[in-house]
Amino acid sequence: MATINKNYDKLQGGYLFAEVAKRVKDFIKRNPEVEIIRLGIGDTTLPLPPVVIGGLSKAVKKLGDAKTYTGYRDTQGNSELRAALLSYYKERDVDLNVEEIFISDGAKTDSANIQSIFGLDNIIAVADPVYPVYVDSSVISGRTGEYKNGKYERLVYMECNEKNGFVPKPPEGKVDIIYVCSPNNPTGAVATKKQLKAFVDYALKYKAVIIFDAAYVEYISDKSFPKSIYEIEGAKKCAIEINSFSKWSGFTGVRLGWTIVPMDLVVEGAGKGEIHRLWARRQSTMFNGASNISQAGALAVLSLVGRKECKKLISYYMDNAAIIKKSLAKLGFQVFGAEHAPYIWVKIPLNLNSWEFFDKLLEEAHVVATPGSGFGAQGEGYIRFSAFADKKNVKKAMESIKNNLK
Numbered sequence: 001m002a003t004i005n006k007n008y009d010k011l012q013g014g015y016l017f018a019e020v021a022k023r024v025k026d027f028i029k030r031n032p033e034v035e036i037i038r039l040g041i042g043d044t045t046l047p048l049p050p051v052v053i054g055g056l057s058k059a060v061k062k063l064g065d066a067k068t069y070t071g072y073r074d075t076q077g078n079s080e081l082r083a084a085l086l087s088y089y090k091e092r093d094v095d096l097n098v099e100e101i102f103i104s105d106g107a108k109t110d111s112a113n114i115q116s117i118f119g120l121d122n123i124i125a126v127a128d129p130v131y132p133v134y135v136d137s138s139v140i141s142g143r144t145g146e147y148k149n150g151k152y153e154r155l156v157y158m159e160c161n162e163k164n165g166f167v168p169k170p171p172e173g174k175v176d177i178i179y180v181c182s183p184n185n186p187t188g189a190v191a192t193k194k195q196l197k198a199f200v201d202y203a204l205k206y207k208a209v210i211i212f213d214a215a216y217v218e219y220i221s222d223k224s225f226p227k228s229i230y231e232i233e234g235a236k237k238c239a240i241e242i243n244s245f246s247k248w249s250g251f252t253g254v255r256l257g258w259t260i261v262p263m264d265l266v267v268e269g270a271g272k273g274e275i276h277r278l279w280a281r282r283q284s285t286m287f288n289g290a291s292n293i294s295q296a297g298a299l300a301v302l303s304l305v306g307r308k309e310c311k312k313l314i315s316y317y318m319d320n321a322a323i324i325k326k327s328l329a330k331l332g333f334q335v336f337g338a339e340h341a342p343y344i345w346v347k348i349p350l351n352l353n354s355w356e357f358f359d360k361l362l363e364e365a366h367v368v369a370t371p372g373s374g375f376g377a378q379g380e381g382y383i384r385f386s387a388f389a390d391k392k393n394v395k396k397a398m399e400s401i402k403n404n405l406k
């Protein structure tokens, strides 16, 4: 008799964005004539730069010719792309070995799947608020225990609040795996070298592993902030880095990411190279490599022209972020983030919770944002605006909030 994975029953509610979509759909049903402005989900809106389209198109054409057709390739990724990523890291004085780079279909899958190479008794720490995937994948894998009084019993929460500038400190006691995301989704906060060093020191002390999600590092505009955890001394012994082409080159639909598993990484009972070997084994068993078309597109992103063109995409979204931040601040909202990340984390001024304010914003201003409480208990009382939108719509949304929010 087959049984189900009962850990799924421990997940809280639906996936956050599914609930947002449900409420928006219900609003549209009741108000079919109203135009909604979506600043909720972190999904890119601008078309891909011409050089990237060129790279993708060339790869498509190759598939149509018997002489250049390719099927399954190296599961770990196109060697040219991995070499280009090696140079990308060298720009920040991070020396990697091409074997340490694993190309994937995106950061979301890797940030969840990486757990499969670690013991089920490992204690996981996450920031609160947090990108929900780290929590839900921990729940599904059976590492969190039951959900009681707003928390999972075995999950360790690292609080992010105004006092710590929304960058958490490492946990007080010993944990085994720590998810760190900088620049951060949802708060838009960015960690300094000193703050990341505290995590590296902690991980080295307790032989813990940091899973560093770097999906937004290209939004960092100030060179003093680290763009890779490996800029911190000792990080190769204790950190895995996950990154993605989604947010800085418009690949949310194309799909491509990568993960670095250093040879030097060690944990209890596993010496140098062992974790790398496990991830290689996991990927070759359960993954058949990223799309060869996407990989050709990513190579174009990493070209000189590609990098320049993608910078323009980032500037566009960050202009939006600045407009949102400035407009809301002018209306008296307390506003965070938006400087090194395309997210604006806004404190709700009224005596309303995040979902109540979400509904108010939708009903009165016809603007969709994402309730902070959907990212964790500490997100209650906040709402997240995403800068991934058409500039005209961003301006319209800000006008509507100014004129219609009671």
Ligand SMILES: Cc1ncc(COP(=O)(O)O)c(C=O)c1O
Binding pocket: 042, 105, 106, 107, 108, 109, 131, 181, 185, 213, 215, 243, 244, 245, 246, 251, 252, 256, 257
């Ligand atoms: C922090 C963070 N990591 C990863 C992802 C997903 O990236 P990908 O599109 O590569 O799966 C997102 C998407 O919103 C994100 O916010």
